[in-house]
Amino acid sequence: MTDVFTAQHVIEYPGGYTRSVGPVIGRFLTGLRDGRILAVRLADGRVLVPPTEYDPATSAAVAADGDHWVEVGPRGTVQSFTWVSQPRKGKHSLDKPFAFALIRPDGADTAMLHVVDCGSADAIRVGSRVAPKWRAERTGSITDIEAWLPLGDGEEPEPAALHVPADDEQPVTGITVPIRLEYTLTAGxxxxxxxxxxxxxxxIGGRSPSSDDVYAASRGTDPKSGEATSVEVEVxxxxxxxxxxxxxxxxxxxxxxxxxxxxxxxxxxxxxxxxxxxxxxxxxxxxxxxxxxxxxxxxxxxxxxxxxxxxxxxxxxxxxxxxxxxxx
Amino acid sequence: MRDVAVVSFAYSNVARDASHNETEMIVPVLHEAVAQSGIAHDEIGFVCSGSLDYLQGGPFAFVAGLDAVGAWPPVRESHVEMDAAWALYEAWVAIQTGEVDSALVYGFGKSSPGDLHEIMALQLDPYYVLPQWPSMVDMAALQACAFLDADGATEKDLAEVAARSQRNAQENPNALRKGNVSADDVLKQPVTHHPLRDADIFPITDGSAAVVIAAGDLARKVSKRPAWIRGIEHRIEGHGLGVRDLTQSESTRAAGAAAGVANGKVDVAELHAQFSHEELILAEALGLDATKTSINPSGGPLAANAVMSAGLVRIGEVARRITNGAADRGVAHATSGPCLQHNLVCVLEGE
Amino acid sequence: MAGKRVAVVGVGQTVHRTARKDVSMAGLVREAAQEALDDAGMAWSDIDAVVIGKAPDMFEGVAMPELYLADALGAVGKPMMRVHTAGSVGGSTSIVAAKLVAAGLHERVLTVAYEKQSESNATWGLSVPMPFAAPLVAGAGGYFAPLIRAYMYRSGAPRHIGHLVAVKDRRAALRNPKAHLHIPDIDLKMVEESFLLWDPLRYLDVCPSSDGAMAMVLGSEQVADASSGPVAWVHGMAMRSEPTMFARRDQVNPQAGKDCAKDVYAQAGITDPRRDFDCAEVYVPFSWYEPMWLENLGFCAEGDGWKLTESGATGPDGDIPWNMSGGVLSSNPIGASGMVRFGEAAQQVRGRSGDYQVELKTGRALGQAYGGGSQFFSMWVVGNQKPA
Known part of the structure; x- marks a missing residue:
């Protein structure tokens, strides 16, 4: 059968997923909104960024407040990278080619995945020094850092534009994450x-070869036997x-x-x-x-x-x- | 432990199956595996499958699978939203309890209807990573970069893996990317996802696979040379790429040790390496010596990689070589998640 | 039951709410898991393997979430699995975890099921419109309400029976601080006057949509014997599936459910479930499914389920209380709801059900879950005595 129907299909929860983030992720995201990269010092002394509610090695709980919270960066070092030559519209934050990189902010023992805006694949290497370019309008999201920029020797990072909290500003408790996926589906x-x-x-239905049962609008089998309903029958x-x-x-x-x-x-x-x-x-x-x-x-x-x-x-x-x- | 063996295996791969829905795609493979097993359909004790709703583009993909099984009278049945290699693990556990003596295991999925590389971003940390939308290939490339930087391996080493895969695949009717190519041929291609070339990245594949496993005497009765599962183990690592050592696969090493990979010679290994560098990382973690072990003689995932069944295919490919006498002992590996986060190792042996 | 002995040695459960806006997904599952570990007197490092379950990934937009949750749930360096069998998943996840112990592979297995439905919307997640599929113009209730009508026709049940269950389970929930719905003045009149959604189902005949998680630690005989607290021994466990639609399918009283019950009763030596159990936790998302499952599970003859419900036998003072926790009608984090049934049954035989504890006579309880188009079933029998 050569002319099986196909159709376009989109999965998209209207308005995006509404994610409550809990106190630990919330504190990190609140920090980003303020223009700071926050990390936590784990029981073994390692400094974890971005922080999770648990120690990634032992699963022990990480408290949402206390003096184990430290600020790291803003300078960081590229540990690994790849080049994205064709940004995905509506998904990637940059509309020009960029690098994804694992970046270890100074003072941290772990790396975070983020975007590096460096013009060309030749302008980045393992060990490159980078610093965040902050968005002016920040909402408390991982993309409050628009991208990381290469940092020359002795060059100072561009400071985050001052965030002036409103009187009634609350810590970040949630984010909205749009997810849109497109498919070309086959009817069969x-x-x-x-x-x-x-x-x-x-x-038009189909009869299974070894029973008299006729199925109209089935997935193509007699579900009792798993055989294809290959014999065409009009009901x-x-x-x-x-x-x-x-x-x-x-x-x-x-x-x-x-x-x-x-x-x-x-x-x-x-x-x-x-x-x-x-x-x-x-x-x-x-x-x-x-x-x-x-x-x-x-x-x-x-x-x-x-x-x-x-x-x-x-x-x-x-x-x-x-x-x-x-x-x- | 009860002795359990793979007694039949069937699979099918195409680049894009635009003719069949998922149920129709599975039917021939399932029926072939059952027919080959020598066990009557209604005597198979347990059914377990692996599939992913996000490949189908809607919830409950496994329900469509059940329409191909012939689940009447009602069957003992389960499903993992994981590669079907883990469905085989669940079925193997069911046999270990003594509840059943045999199981039909299958996996299926079409990667072509959507943008697979983008879909797999939904596996990533939903707060810190998904909102940035790195693709499945971007994530692998980050690992490849870290691996090459630390290990001393070069892009030429990756190209050797990619080229051998395509040469091996020439013998495999289920392989999509095959040819008599050399590493130099591969190196002439452009780097598309630094440091990877297209040949280092698995081809998009629609497909399904089915295996029947059976215990002890039943396996001996239906198979002249059952492929006995001597060890099957899996381990997961932490999720954040920043907290893992990407240059090696600790979970594969642990699973391989627990499964007993080192307890004998390894004639053949089928590794679920979806990217060239992963094969090098996995071979090292499993202690495989490429001069003694035939690695991915089917061509491996670089030749065809139907997501959700490709891990089970690795087990089937090793089992087939044992059953047909080409090998006495082999290792199959399946992976799940970004950058080899979760790994299963299965040691198979003939008698 | 096949294999080595298995017991529930720890149980943990979140508070269920429409939206648990105070936690992330990891926070939600950890809340249940930590409570189960504490109950078992264990630390994360004591656990050998982790099995998680939930319903479709599209509810939260996280594919294969065992990957993201591996370190949140203490699984690093260990085996981890993710089960998905539609609405029965919480039950089947428990069973997959228990089999790891029954097979002699592990001593201590953590199992967790959850759903955070407030990340999207259950109606959307359950029925993402698909091309070529016949359009669902009546929603989930529109699938099950006709089957309820068929049940009423077959059995001659009067229309108020479902409402009795709606009242009974909501009253039960008032004794369960973790239940989602607490409706202090619930009564028959309130149910009868609630909005008619899918005739014969009224608003209060239908389960809510909840965020929540359930967790259990399953241990081997050795672990259970060493436990300082009471344990719930698994006396039987079974799963059965049949296709959604086929010629002459009994959709009201599915064969898969009957077969599953028969199997699990045979393993546990149950001959008369009404007499042999102290209570049952059964997946009743629409009120009428209590009388329907009473028959499917063999608590009475076919056609008599509604009479049992009407008599009060399934109430807190009846001889066979069903859903003392408030059931799915009071809390429904879909992917967890089956494990809540399994875990609540375990808590009853452990004597740990607080204000909704039943009197233990036989010391045995049933946990049941179902899903899809009444086609996926999972059940277990737990008891306070070590099985023979």
Whole structure:
């Protein structure tokens, strides 16, 4: 099958993830907002930056206050680096080529991952001296340091622009992290077959080679045996409501009708699996188990799920419970 | 400890599977592994899989996998959101309890639908690192840089690894990147992620793998030469790159020692080195001598690396060489996380 | 039960809230883990291996979080695993951890399950719209409410049964300071007057969305025998799965659940669960799942679950209390909820359940979790006596 459907897909939690950071990360981020790099001295004397709520070797708790908190940097040394020739729009903070580096701030025993803005890959090496370039507007985020800049011998780092705290300014307790991922997804053979059928006003299912069971809108197998439902079968667009619920929750989907509406499990004539469909064309209170229904097709058929807009009663006598009792 | 062996193995890799959904992609591999095992489908005691929702682009990727298993009547089943090598570990543990005598283990994932290198940034510290979006390759390159700086190894050494991988892969129908290339050929390529070239970086791969393992007499009954698991161990390291020694793999060393790598000769090793320098770090950690051990004869992950099954493939590739008599004893390695953070070592042996 | 003896030697649990804005993700899991270690009288360095579990990574936007949490949970240099089996994951994580001991591989295993749902939103995380998939226009309740209707039809249960459970479990939560929902004046009228979401489910018939974590330390027989406090011995554990959808699937009373119960009862020597258990902690995210699971778990004949609920037998003064902790209806950090069931069952047989402790007669309790489309099941039986 060469013409399997593909589609663009985006995962993005609207507004970004809302991360509460706890007191230790919060104190470090508050320090960044103030224009300072804070670190913690661990029980064995090592100075850890960026600080975590735990000693990375022993997992012992690191307290959020106390005289084990020290300021490190602002100068630092590159321990390792790589070059990013094509920045990712909307993700990387710089829109020109830059280096990612592990940078050990002076006074710290560990390195932190950050960005070095040095123009070209030739302008950085292991051992390069760097210093932070602070953003003027800082929010309490790891990106409050816009980048680290190469520092020549005897050169002084550019100091952070003074942060004047507001009277009611609180320590940083949270950050918002946008995450957007894009995909090109494949429908697969069975789903493409099914969707193409919908575009022609037909419901195409598949039969597994070793059973008589017919699946419409499955993932392509008879889930009982794991065999591909390779035998194409058309099922009817009429069936029976096996069970349903009345939905009173607004806004569950852009496709959902006005509340209240009915979402039902429907056993199509000729199929051996149920699937969910909307029930319309009948008062919500008149929908019942065993009711015979028929697909209401869109005026303009397309090879997607919108072709069947809903199901509505046929007016036939109800199906006998015996017919659908094994499908609940 | 009960004796447990790999008795069958199947896998499939392609650069981009745009025809099948995940369930359809798994079906032939699962069925081949079960058919080869000589154990009836409904007599397999346990099922365990490895997959990652972020490859599928939606939650519950493993549920789609179950539709390929034939899980009726209901099965004893579990899933790790880890490479399927760890699913094999879980299955091996289940057999060790005596609860079951056999297990079907599978892993699957498509790396091509999304931007895999970007997706893997979601493994990183969510407060300090993810907001800067270093890619999976950027992270590896940071390790490569530190390794070359400290170890005295050169880009030529990396190129030797990359070239040998492609030469070995010529024999492997499941390999994607293969050819009769030399290190000099590789060195002619541009450095894309200092100090790495494209040939030092695994190719994007969609695929799945399945293995059947069985205990003692059952394994002997169904296999002429079972590949016995003599040791299987895994260890994790701390997460922050800044607190780790990136020039070596302490967790691999510890897992290898516990698994008994040094207790005999190693004819073959399949290492889950997704980047050239990782193979050098891993070989050192496992004490492998390239003059005595055939390293990544399949071509290894630099030839094909279907994320979430590639670690299990390493075990399968070693097991196959034992079962077909090409090797008597071998080591398989699987990794997870940035810069070899988490490592599993499995020692396999024929009788 | 197969393998060597295993016992719960330490239990820890966070306070569950809509949003635990006072902690990071590491802080949340460490809160539970530290309490479990303290309970077990152990330090991080005493632990041999760590097993974590949670539901989809998309809830928090952290992929394979065992990597980020390795040093937070004391796993450096040790084996660490991450289990994901949908809603049953808290239970299956406990079982995977227990098997490491049962197999004789480790003496002390730390297991932790968590969810920090306030990082995003559970409704979004559970149903990220996917191309080609039939659009979900009715949400999670829209999946389960029709099955509840089918149950009512089959069993003839009257409409108020679910509300009884909603009241019972919320009243129970008032004795549990760690529970998320505390509704002091909860009563039948309040439930009946709460908003009708998915008929027959009203707002108060449905679980909340919580941040929270649960942790346990599992020990070998030697470790348990040396423990200064009471331990909960694992008498049986089992998992079963079946596909989401297939021909003639019983979705109301799934075979996988029945098989799983049968297996775990056989291991533990349970012949009459209503008599043989002092209590049960069962995954009831929608009130009606109490009577449904009473039948699935064999506490009564098929069709009689609602009668048991109506009789008060599952209440605090009944002969077989269910969800004395307040259950999933009172706290639901999804990935942890199954382990909360397993851990609360252990606390009961240890006599450590404080104001919601049941009287111990048989000294045995059931923990159950389920997930997906009622298709993934995990269960264990714990007891205060060493298994034979």
């Amino acid at each position: 053979i069975a789903t493409t077959r099914y969707l193409k059928g919908l575009g022609e006003g037909k419901i 009817r667009d009429t069936g029976v409501i096996t069970t349903f619920c009345v939905v009173n929750v607004p806004g569950l989907s852009e496709l959902a009708p006005e509340i209240p509406y009915v979402s039902a499990q429907i056993l199509l004539d000729g199929a051996n699996n149920t699937f969910f469909g909307l029930i319309r064309g009948v008062a919500v209170d008149d929908v019942h188990m065993g009711q015979r229904v028929k697909a209401h097709w869109a005026d303009e058929l397309k090879p997607d799920h919108t072709s069947i807009q809903w199901f509505e009663p046929t007016g036939e006598p109800d199906a006998d419970y015996e017919i659908y009792k094994d499908y609940l």
